[in-house]
Amino acid sequence: MKNGADAAIPTESGAADRAASFRQYLTRRWAPTAEPVLIVGDSMLDLYVFGTVERISPEAPVPVMRQQETREAAGGAANAAVNIASLGGSAHLVSCVGADADGERLATVLTAAGITFDLVRSPGKPTTVKTRFAVGQHQILRLDREDASMATPDCERQVLAAIEQRIGNCRLVVLSDYDKGVLTDRVLQQTIAWARERGVPVVVDPKRRDFSAYRGATYIKPNLAELERATGLSVPSRDDRAVERAAGIVAAATTANVLVTRSEAGMSLVPPEGPVLHMSTHAQQVFDVTGAGDTVIAAFALGIASDHSTAEAMAFANLAAGIAVSKPGTAMVLADEVEAERSLLADGEMVSRGALVSAETAMRLRRIWKRQGLSVGFTNGCFDLLHPGHVSLLRQAASGCDRLILGLNSDASVRRLKGDGRPVQTEANRAAVLGALEPVNLVVIFDEDTPAALIEQLVPDLLVKGADYRIEDIVGADTVLKAGGRVVTAELVPGQSTTKLVAASRPVKTDAPGKADVKVNA
Incomplete structure (x- = not known):
């Protein structure tokens, strides 16, 4: 003593x-x-x-x-x-x-x-x-x-x-x-x-x-x-x-x-x-x-x-x-x-807000938050080029819970889903940008085509996807609803799309190959 x-x-x-x-x-x-x-x-x-x-x-x-x-x-x-x-x-x-x-x-x-x-x-x-x-x-x-x-x-x-x-x-x-x-x-x-x-x-x-x-x-x-x-x-x-x-x-x-x-x-x-x-x-x-x-x-x-x-x-x-x-x-x-x-x-996991963590760490934090009476939300996506639609989705998701976990498709997963040339940004860069946003508490990268396995591990209290999905078609909805949680569709921001941003960023073709039009201000 x-x-x-x-x-x-x-x-x-x-x-x-x-x-x-x-x-x-x-x-x-x-x-x-x-x-x-x-x-x-x-x-x-x-x-x-x-x-x-x-x-x-x-x-x-x-x-x-x-x-x-x-x-x-x-x-x-x-x-x-x-x-x-x-x-x-x-x-x-x-x-x-x-x-x-x-x-x-x-x-x-x-x-x-x-x-x-x-x-x-x-x-x-x-x-x-x-x-x-x-x-x-x-x-x-x-x-x-x-x-x-x-x-x-x-x-x-x-x-x-x-x-x-x-x-x-x-x-x-x-x-x-x-x-x-x-x-x-x-x-x-x-x-x-x-x-x-x-x-x-x-x-x-x-x-x-x-x-x-x-x-x-x-x-x-x-x-x-x-x-x-x-x-x-x-x-x-x-x-x-x-x-x-x-x-x-x-x-x-x-x-x-x-x-x-x-x-x-x-x-x-x-x-x-x-x-x-x-x-x-x-x-x-x-x-x-x-x-x-x-x-x-x-x-x-x-x-x-x-x-x-x-x-x-x-x-x-x-x-x-x-x-x-x-x-x-x-x-x-x-x-x-x-x-x-x-x-x-x-274990050395001093987890700050918006940190990129493993699925195991996210599960442990989710259990701690549950014991503390805090509700945990989840949303997911590729988030290749961040635009106002993404920000709106994250804000809407965070407004319905105390802690928001974001599931992020890995680079390999994005390539399988979006084709060659994607993602534009690496998974590490995408995670860093998303983690810096105020609504996001944790970022978890998953390598599968869908976050189904990750959702089964976390069993969030709230699952959020864009309104272009029907609730019955949202991956993981059955897992969340069975556990007594909620599945919500977020309002979309019209005209916002990563695909459109990628297309708009491509060089404009001209009549003379290899030459670009030059406009001189008068």
């Missing part, structure tokens, strides 16, 4: 170095320990109300939302516990909730997620509930009901008793502090002291302005806003030196390793002594950042508990955060999602 920062962590600088370093820490599989992680902190019930908005209220200039469904999820420390379980670990939660129906509902959510817990009931303090109203992927209102006063002496006593009973059997302790009153000074000091006596690492997710209360913890994980509040310094997200300066102050004052999450700029580890590690982000398309911090603390803590190095745990936390923000709401991140992403990156 590693109880501090790794002595061999190198200092990284520059985006290219960070990308390379990120990948090198993902050689080991994600295989979490079965020994429990103890989570102590402020728990809450997250309630989601989904609906539609079609009009403005006649009573006031506010949208009228028609409710369609509701969903309950664990929030705060409870969400960290749920994420540890979904990531393949074992979690036990100690927290304080109200003696009310909302506390019972939270207990039901935790039980369904496989979490064991000690929920101390506080008659005088209600369960924190955060209700989010959302239309599609967008929140339009959040309503918080909470009492952030410190826990009563009786609640504090029961929380400490539960911690003392559980801490001897746990692999690591997470202190999830949302500043809602569970983590009093006494609870923090006693828990950290018990953990140090037993050689158990302590990871803190802080909300207090004064980080001195966390002194003695192994790791403290502030985001940039929390770091600025704690130090009074301005910390721009992309300024490595500013991050090092502010985090260094915290590390010196608390003797903890400070892990700073920096949104799109990644994360940084600043130990009390020794070199700093900056790591780039691996975020996907961002739908919702709700609960992303809980996912980071869960994955990082579980990585440390599973005997991964600090750098490896950071890399896994980075992967998990990227998956979390690509999902709507307070979403769980699954162990196989993390392992799938790890496997992809560990």
Whole structure:
């Protein structure tokens, strides 16, 4: 068990170095320990109300939302516990909730997620509930009901008793502090002291302005806003030196390793002594950042508990955060999602938007996107000389899905289909041009006359071809429809054709062979 920062962590600088370093820490599989992680902190019930908005209220200039469904999820420390379980670990939660129906509902959510817990009931303090109203992927209102006063002496006593009973059997302790009153000074000091006596690492997710209360913890994980509040310094997200300066102050004052999450700029580890590690982000398309911090603390803590190095745990936390923000709401991140992403990156396949990839890589990415709830579209063609009709087709295809894969006929395939003299451009050049277009996420070259085999491998959610095809004649339509997907024909741009472009580019014949007419401007 590693109880501090790794002595061999190198200092990284520059985006290219960070990308390379990120990948090198993902050689080991994600295989979490079965020994429990103890989570102590402020728990809450997250309630989601989904609906539609079609009009403005006649009573006031506010949208009228028609409710369609509701969903309950664990929030705060409870969400960290749920994420540890979904990531393949074992979690036990100690927290304080109200003696009310909302506390019972939270207990039901935790039980369904496989979490064991000690929920101390506080008659005088209600369960924190955060209700989010959302239309599609967008929140339009959040309503918080909470009492952030410190826990009563009786609640504090029961929380400490539960911690003392559980801490001897746990692999690591997470202190999830949302500043809602569970983590009093006494609870923090006693828990950290018990953990140090037993050689158990302590990871803190802080909300207090004064980080001195966390002194003695192994790791403290502030985001940039929390770091600025704690130090009074301005910390721009992309300024490595500013991050090092502010985090260094915290590390010196608390003797903890400070892990700073920096949104799109990644994360940084600043130990009390020794070199700093900056790591780039691996975020996907961002739908919702709700609960992303809980996912980071869960994955990082579980990585440390599973005997991964600090750098490896950071890399896994980075992967998990990227998956979390690509999902709507307070979403769980699954162990196989993390392992799938790890496997992809560990193989050296840092896939950028529009990249030319193999069919195998496209299949792996398609599986990852499916787990993330993203729809995948597919279209195909020779795309020999790019024209407005091609651009229109790609835009229409991309508008119907979250990710678009383009199947491109190989040079040999184009020759068989179009005859000698085609293609005009090589497959590599065609792939480069198409991959540079905003609608295209991946390009895959296939050598067969049709993309039938590739479609069977990918099984896209959406298949798009031009309106000059009937749906029943589109190659792969049966595969997509059988799987529950959609087949759509895109509107054509009149007069656009590669064949016409090729014909127009041929030299014009003259009456005198070998001579061209010359027109001199007067």
